[in-house]
Amino acid sequence: MHDIRTVRADPAAFDAAMARRGLPPVSAEILAQDAARRSALQALQEKQARRNALAREIGQAKKGGASTVALEAEGVLLRDEMAALEAAAAEAERAQTAILEALPNILDPAVPDGKDEADNIVLHQHGEPPRPNFAPKQHFEIGEALGLMDFATAAKLAGARFTVLTGALARLERALAQWMLALHTEEHGYTETAVPYLVNAATVYGTGQLPKFEEDLFKTTDGRYLIPTAEIPLTNIVRDEIVPEASLPQRYTALSPCFRSEAGSAGRDTRGMLRQHQFQKVELVSVTRPEESEAEHERMTRCAERVLTELGLTWRRVLLCSGDTGFGAAKTYDLEVWLPGQGAWREISSCSNCRDFQARRMNARMKPAEGPEGKKPNVFLHTLNGSGVAVGRALIAVLETHQQEDGSVLVPKVLRPWMRGLERIGPA
CATH class of the missing domain: 3.30.930.10 (Bira Bifunctional Protein; Domain 2)
Structure with missing residues (x-):
């Protein structure tokens, strides 16, 4: 298995390493899934922060006798959005792993190029x-x-x-x-x-x-x-x-x-x-x-x-x-x-x-x-x-x-x- 940080650091070098194995460029596909996963996780983190803040707002509203209907509705929407983001992040990670686990090891520089x-x-x-x-x-x-x-x-x-x-x-x-x-x-x-x-x-x-x-x-x-x-x-x-x-x-x-x-x-x-x-x-x-x-x-x-x-x-x-x-x-x-x-x-x-x-x-x-x-x-x-x-x-x-x-x-x-x-x- 390859370290995703290796691909992020130098996609061209990673593709060149796979080319020695006779494989086409693959870093763009890996990084696209990586970006999708990270984007979903970032959005999930933001939704989590909003949900935490929302919980505090609901608590304060209840103490003051104010209506919490709108806030609770937002909470339901946040829950559904967070579930969708978790699923998206997991799917992107599965796709990224499926690519990486099918790729061979990077060859030592001393290994000569050749077909068979x-x-x-x-x-x-x-x-x-x-x-x-x-x-x-x-x-x-x-x-x-x-x-x-x-x-x-x-x-x-x-x-x-x-x-x-x-x-x-x-x-x-x-x-x-x-x-x-x-x-x-x-x-x-x-x-x-x-x-x-x-x-x-x-x-x-x-x-x-x-x-x-x-x-x-x-x-x-x-x-x-x-x-x-x-x-x-x-x-x-x-x-x-x-x-x-x-x-x-x-x-x-x-x-x-x-x-x-x-x-x-x-x-x-x-x-x-x-x-x-x-x-x-x-x-x-x-x-x-x-x-x-x-x-x-x-x-x-x-x-x-x-x-x-x-x-x-x-x-x-x-x-x-x-x-x-x-x-x-x-x-x-x-x-x-x-x-x-x-x-x-x-x-x-x-x-x-x-x-x-x-x-x-x-x-x-x-x-x-x-x-x-x-x-x-x-x-x-x-x-x-x-x-x-x-x-x-x-x-x-x-x-x-x-x-x-x-x-x-x-x-x-x-x-x-x-x-x-x-x-x-x-x-x-």
Whole structure:
């Protein structure tokens, strides 16, 4: 959500910021509703003052035995006028909010202009794509050949875009998730958190999925939503809270299933596990002081990068352009991993600094510590989120990167303690 004072202060700059997102000028419409709301409130205030004065006049008239009929008639008229002004102010505020809540975050100046992922900028790369001396297979070919990845049974149970893993691959998926949680909690300072997988509309609104992206969500019959990422409940921990500055930064991590309708993705990645209705992810969320969010963004991204390095994967960090940056983010780094079977880079983690955009929607503030100058006003927090990382995509990357010519898969060393020492996964 945007601060209306930002629009008032420089409408042209606000329109220019939205133009970077490919949107037409909108400040005039916002300010028109703002002016209508303020005008109604001003008139309401004047009517209230007159009503107060009128009450005194009626009292004095009654004491003097004078007629109050005309004064009371004016009072009735004032009541009706005030009700109309209250309704007008409320309607203008609703209209203004409807515009503002549908607008994406203002981009950081460092974000390059561009239309789509082709215009993203590669910042650095870790390792070189492996060149095996055999034709590498894609993950679903490996998993099906091992007899441990079953899409036909998943389709029988739930439909398209689901997977059944068994045996060593099911254990490998669990090992990845448990190892990531241990890494982020024991070495990166995140607090492990178990969150609800069903949340109410206010929670989904707070992180920006509602109202604009409701079609991407699964909604239950009682008005709750299945979470598309643990970012939603984790970030909303501070909703409607005033957080003491001394408690910041707050860092949370959670392993959760993620549920996505994949609206608009028909025909994309229909084979395999890349684009599923249900998958697991280890999420990272940080809540910080405003002046610390940029440094926290770098830190969070490095935490996710370490996961990929420890798994022996080839990866690169990419700065997303204006046309590819998500709705709530001011700046986003994607981590892309090389998949030998596909012969392509694929996104495996996305780390975003949302600044105060989500905090304004959630009414999440920080109470600054008192200094020599005394008390300071409360300010909106900054929120950040990132994948640390998507478990299914990590499994895909491990299978394709560590596949062997005989069809087996080497287990990365960091996962072997979680696999009871298993070094290689062969056919079931």
